[in-house]
Amino acid sequence: xxxxxxxxxxxxxxxxxxxxxxxxxxxxxxxxxxxxxxxxxxxxxxxxxxxxxxxxxxxxxxxxxxxxxxxxxxxxxxxxxxxxxxxxxxxxxxxxxxxxxxxxxxxxxxxxxxxxxxxxxxxxxxxxxxxxxxxxxxxxxxxxxxxxxxxxxxxxxxxxxxxxxxxxxxxxxxxxxxxxxxxxxxxxxxxxxxxxxxxxxxxxxxxxxxxxxxxxxxxxxxxxxxxxxxxxxxxxxxxxxxxxxxxxxxxxxxxxxxxxxxxxxxxxxxxxxxxxxxxxxxxxxxxxxxxxxxxxxxxxxxxxxxxxxxxxxxxxxxxxxxxxxxxxxxxxxxxxxxxxxxxxxxxxxxxxxxxxxxxxxxx
Amino acid sequence: xxxxxxxxxxxxxxxxxxxxxxxxxxxxxxxxxxxxxxxxxxxxxxxxxxxxxxxxxxxxxxxxxxxxxxxxxxxxxxxxxxxxxxxxxxxxxxxxxxxxxxxxxxxxxxxxxxxxxxxxxxxxxxxxxxxxxxxxxxxxxxxxxxxxxxxxxxxxxxxxxxxxxxxxxxxxxxxxxxxxxxxxxxxxxxxxxxxxxxxxxxxxxxxxxxxxxxxxxxxxxxxxxxxxxxxxxxxxxxxxxxxxxxxxxxxxxxxxxxxxxxxxxxxxxxxxxxxxxxxxxxxxxxxxxxxxxxxx
Numbered sequence: 001x002x003x004x005x006x007x008x009x010x011x012x013x014x015x016x017x018x019x020x021x022x023x024x025x026x027x028x029x030x031x032x033x034x035x036x037x038x039x040x041x042x043x044x045x046x047x048x049x050x051x052x053x054x055x056x057x058x059x060x061x062x063x064x065x066x067x068x069x070x071x072x073x074x075x076x077x078x079x080x081x082x083x084x085x086x087x088x089x090x091x092x093x094x095x096x097x098x099x100x101x102x103x104x105x106x107x108x109x110x111x112x113x114x115x116x117x118x119x120x121x122x123x124x125x126x127x128x129x130x131x132x133x134x135x136x137x138x139x140x141x142x143x144x145x146x147x148x149x150x151x152x153x154x155x156x157x158x159x160x161x162x163x164x165x166x167x168x169x170x171x172x173x174x175x176x177x178x179x180x181x182x183x184x185x186x187x188x189x190x191x192x193x194x195x196x197x198x199x200x201x202x203x204x205x206x207x208x209x210x211x212x213x214x215x216x217x218x219x220x221x222x223x224x225x226x227x228x229x230x231x232x233x234x235x236x237x238x239x240x241x242x243x244x245x246x247x248x249x250x251x252x253x254x255x256x257x258x259x260x261x262x263x264x265x266x267x268x269x270x271x272x273x274x275x276x277x278x279x280x281x282x283x284x285x286x287x288x289x290x291x292x293x294x295x296x297x298x299x300x301x302x303x304x305x306x307x308x309x310x311x312x313x314x315x316x317x318x319x320x321x322x323x324x325x326x327x328x329x330x331x332x333x334x335x336x337x338x339x340x341x342x343x344x345x346x347x348x349x350x351x352x353x354x355x356x357x358x359x360x361x362x363x
Numbered sequence: 364x365x366x367x368x369x370x371x372x373x374x375x376x377x378x379x380x381x382x383x384x385x386x387x388x389x390x391x392x393x394x395x396x397x398x399x400x401x402x403x404x405x406x407x408x409x410x411x412x413x414x415x416x417x418x419x420x421x422x423x424x425x426x427x428x429x430x431x432x433x434x435x436x437x438x439x440x441x442x443x444x445x446x447x448x449x450x451x452x453x454x455x456x457x458x459x460x461x462x463x464x465x466x467x468x469x470x471x472x473x474x475x476x477x478x479x480x481x482x483x484x485x486x487x488x489x490x491x492x493x494x495x496x497x498x499x500x501x502x503x504x505x506x507x508x509x510x511x512x513x514x515x516x517x518x519x520x521x522x523x524x525x526x527x528x529x530x531x532x533x534x535x536x537x538x539x540x541x542x543x544x545x546x547x548x549x550x551x552x553x554x555x556x557x558x559x560x561x562x563x564x565x566x567x568x569x570x571x572x573x574x575x576x577x578x579x580x581x582x583x584x585x586x587x588x589x590x591x592x593x594x595x596x597x598x599x600x601x602x603x604x605x606x607x608x609x610x611x612x613x614x615x616x617x618x619x620x621x622x623x624x625x626x627x628x629x630x631x632x633x634x635x636x637x638x639x640x641x642x643x644x645x646x647x648x649x650x651x652x653x654x655x656x657x658x659x
Contacts, residue, residue, distance in 0.1 A: 057553055078559035090550035094572040103568075104558035159558070 001068050001162040001195050003031040003054065008063035010049050010219075023049040025219040027063070031212075036189050036196045038210030038227075040203060042242070046219040047199045051165050054197060056080050067162050078107070080163075083156030083194075087168040089148045091140040097151050098136040101126055104159045126154040129188060146177040153188060164189070164196040170205060182209055203243045207231065215239050232344070237354040240280045240347055246309070246325070248347070250318040253279040258362060260348070263316030267293045267341055269362035270348070277357065278318075278349040283309075285345025286324035292338040296322055301332050312337055397632035409629075416633035425605050426634060429615040432596075435521060436528060436611070437589040444529040445581055448536035453566070455537070456544040466541065473534035480531065481598035488512035488523050488599075513600065520600065520609055528595050532588065536581050543577035544570070579653035583646055590642050593617065612638045 008027040014020050024046040031037050039047040052058040054065060056077035064073045072080050091100050101123040105114055114122070127133050130150040140148050149169060156164060169185065170178045186209050189196045200206050206213050207227040215222045215230060215238075223235045234240035240248050251262045255272045262279055286294075288310075296312035299321060303309075310324045310332055324339065326332075343361040350357055396402065397416055399409035420426050455465055472480065487497045490511050494500070499509035510516070512523045547570065555565045571578075593613035596604055604610035605618060612634060619631035 055557060057556070077557045082557060084554065084557045086550045086554060088548060088550050090548065090554040092551060092569060092572075094575075103555075103560070107559040107561070107564065155554075155558075 002033045002066075003163055003195055003197070004064075004066040005029045005031075005050075005054070006064040006066070008050070008053060008065065009061050010046075010053060010058065011061045022219045024053065024060075027221055029214065029221070029224060031195055031197065034193045034195055035211040036186070036198060036209060038206035038213045039197060039199045039216065040201070040206040040213055040242070041216035042201060044218075045216040047201075047214075047216050048167060049219075050216070051167055051197060051199050054163065055082050055084050055165050081159075081161050083159070083161035083164045085149075085152045085156045085164075085166045085169050087171050089140070089152040089172075091148055091151055091155070093140055096137050096139055097127070097132065097143070098123055100140065100151055101154050101158050104155060108159075122158055123154075126158040129157065129191065130154045130184070144177075145173050146181050149173065149181055150184070153185070157188070157192065157194070161194060164192075164194045166196065166198045168199055168201070170200070170202070178205070185209065204245060207243070215242060217242075233356070234280075234347065235356055237278060237280065237349045237356075240349070240356075244282060246283050246323045248280045248282050249322050249324070251279040251281070251314065251316045252318065252351075253277045253316065253348075262294060263314060265294050265316075268343065268346070270359045271362055272348070272357065272359050276351040278351050278354065280347040280349060281341060282345040282347075283323050283325040285342045286310075286326065286339040287342060288326050288330050288332070289338055289340040292340040294339040294341060296337050296339070298332065298335055298337045303328070308332070310337060393632045393635055396628050397636050399629055402629045416629045417637070420630055420633045420637065423630075425610060425618075426612075426615055428605075428608060429610040429612050432521070432524075432609060433590060433592065433611045436525060436592055437586060439525045440528045440532070440589055441582060441585040443525070444532045444536060445578065445585060447529065448533055448540055448581070449578070451533075451537050452540035452544055453570075455541050469537050470534045472530060473538070477594070477598060480527075484523070484527055484599060485513075490514070514607075517608060520607065523599055524596060524609060527599060528589065528592065531595065532585065536585070539577055539581060540574065543574040547573045576653070579649065583649045583653075586645050586649065587642055590638065590645070 005027050008024055009022070010024040012021040012023055027050060039050060041047045049058065053060050056072070056075060056079075060073065064071060066072065067080065077084075092103065095103065098120070102119050105119045105122060108114055124133070124136075127136060130153050132147060132150050132154065135143060135147060135151075140151065143151070149172075152169070153166075166185070170181055173181055182205060185198070198206070198209060207230075210227055212224060213227050213230050214224045217238050223230055223239050225233070230239065231243050234243065237250070241250065253260055253262045254274075254276050255261070255270060256274055258269050258271065259266050260268050260270050260272075260277070260279070294314070296314045299311045299313055301308060301310055306328060307325045308328045308330060310326060312322050312324070313320065314322050348357040348359055349355060398412050398414065400413045400415045401410040403409070451469060455462060455469070458465070485496075488499075489496050490499065490509070490513065495503070495509045496512065498512065503509055510519045512519045551569050551573070552565060555569055560568070591613050592611050596609050596611055596614060600607040600609045603623075604614045605622075610618070616631045616634045616638070619627045619634060
């Protein structure tokens with residue numbers, strides 16, 4: 001089931017005479033059938049509001065939502081056929097796991113009504129899918145966070161929703177479990193083929209799990225693309241900074257006579273007119289080179305096993321430190337360290353609009 | 364370790380001493396009084412030890428009347444007040460406008476002087492030389508005959524007592540239930556709504572179980588409070604409750620000690636212990652039920 005969002009806008013009226021808050025601003029997007037979409041952005045960027053609009057818990061100020069060809073904009077949540085998983089799981093603490101999973105089925109009315117056996121059958125099926133059958137008689141409090149999350153997913157899936165919505169489902173788990181559950185969600189989504197929207201503020205999570213990523217900021221969609229393209233070709237400085245750990249290094253630069261300068265260092269020839277630019281360099285974009293053009297003063301070296309993180313500083317850097325990741329075979333000593341740059345990992349932005357600039361490197 | 368615990372006990376000593384003198388010793392003394400037959404408070408002597416006091420109390424028609432009154436009061440007011448409080452709390456929880464105002468209004472009786480409340484009830488129910496009371500005026504305007512609620516038939520008096528009790532205990536229950544309702548994670552409601560549960564199902568399957576511990580707390584304290592009712596009856600019917608036929612068990616105990624024709628600490632103690640046994644039994648039953656239904 002494809003999901004179409006058409007000029008979706010949600011404005012919250014002001015409280016205490018403040019200005020109105022536009023949580024989601026003119027969001028247009030078609031989520032392809034059976035794909036997993038990651039809604040990514042910092043707190044307050046409107047990603048959860050978008051999810052609530054799709055679920056029907058909130059109604060849009062303007063714009064339309066379609067599930068397939070059905071206009072669901074004004075349907076209440078219970079008639080949309082969605083499954084929703086909360087950050088807090090929202091498992092009913094007084095019910096057993098089985099009762100929790102069966103709860104959505106018990107609400108069916110009229111001809112959809114199921115017998116006890118059918119309900120149990122379907123609940124067991126969902127439990128099998130998320131692999132929690134041994135715990136069906138337990139209460140949620142007797143389970144670990146990861147298991148509770150699986151129950152929540154089973155409960156969302158049991159009535160065969162047209163769309164599955166996950167609101168920060170991994171935030172309450174510890175790091176190792178988060179990694180596991182992430183894989184699990186991916187597997188379940190593939191097996192069921194249900195169109196899924198996944199909200200997160202964790203860029204790594206979004207990149208690893210999604211078919212496509214929607215990056216949002218202050219209610220406005222910044223970029224929609226597959227994870228690798230969002231990372232490699234960010235449309236603006238915000239997207240570039242939001243994705244990647246360690247974050248991208250940002251420098252003030254300038255193009256003079258087709259030469260790109262970072263501070264006073266002439267780093268590469270580019271096909272741009274003379275102008276001021278912002279230079280973004282991914283940590284993996286640095287190559288250690290004694291004769292390299294970019295000269296930084298060395299602050300320290302952090303050994304991470306597989307790689308080495310070189311922490312240095314540069315006068316033109318917008319951040320106090322410049323972080324570069326190089327292979328662990330290299331030895332770094334002395335007061336200064338010189339780098340060559342990988343053009344593919346060096347992204348230029350307009351200094352005024354912060355939009356990415358198209359450029360090629362001249363040899 | 365030993366030194367540590369000694370220090371702890373020293374810290375506890377003032378409170379323990381206080382409890383021992385004013386709680387434990389009197390409790391023990393009540394037990395002793397209740398089994399001393401023919402105790403004379405002037406000479407501080409008794410004939411012997413036995414259960415005669417209990418037998419006397421249990422055969423005393425005044426005690427039987429007090430027992431009956433108390434049970435009726437408990438059985439009517441506890442479920443009624445808890446139910447009404449729940450309704451009001453749910454209502455309060457579902458409105459957004461003027462919520463604070465209504466909360467304050469519903470809580471006012473809790474901070475209002477008992478005498479003032481008594482006065483208000485008098486105006487509402489009491490027949491005087493000048494007026495039949497507001498309620499009677501209402502009844503008359505609907506074509507009924509006026510009833511004397513204070514000195515009239517038993518059911519009228521019991522009605523006033525129950526009404527008064529419910530009204531007095533409501534604010535506290537509403538307060539507890541509103542906060543219990545507000546503390547339920549809204550995600551539960553969202554999840555249930557998405558899953559298509561009707562309002563009624565959400566209330567019975569989610570809200571009620573979630574606030575069940577608070578409900579049981581209110582029911583248990585409500586039972587205990589209602590069994591110990593006394594001042595309410597006095598406020599409505601005056602101090603001679605036996606004559607009014609509206610005595611309660613605690614009232615009976617008081618009368619046996621200090622009332623006209625009182626001065627029988629042995630009978631009073633026996634009655635107090637009978638009340639204790641009743642409250643203990645009911646509380647145990649309540650706890651057993653609540654354990655069973657809210658077990659995790």
